[in-house]
Amino acid sequence: MVIALEMGLNSPPVGINVFVVKGIAEGVPLNTIFRGIWPFWFAMLAALCFVFLLPDIALLLPTTMFR
Known part of the structure; x- marks a missing residue:
């Protein structure tokens, strides 16, 4: 669920996270930030x-804790 x-x-x-990065890195265009997240997005997928x-x-991990 978290992923x-x-x-x-x-x-x-x-x-939302992309707009936070845009607020921190003001000189970087939003399109560049969105292009940069795709490899990570596909890795999460x-x-x-x-x-x-x-x-x-x-x-x-939960099953090893309860054994």
Whole structure:
């Protein structure tokens, strides 16, 4: 759920995190910032698909705590 929320906060039309970066780096155009987030966005998408297909990865740490 956290990965999906972060993807929403980084992608258009909302892109709250991108506008925060724009406020900090005032000289950088917004288009450049959006182009820079796509590799990270696709990496998060791959991680989300990986966890969706293999949920034991996400449950590894909690199951080791309760053994």
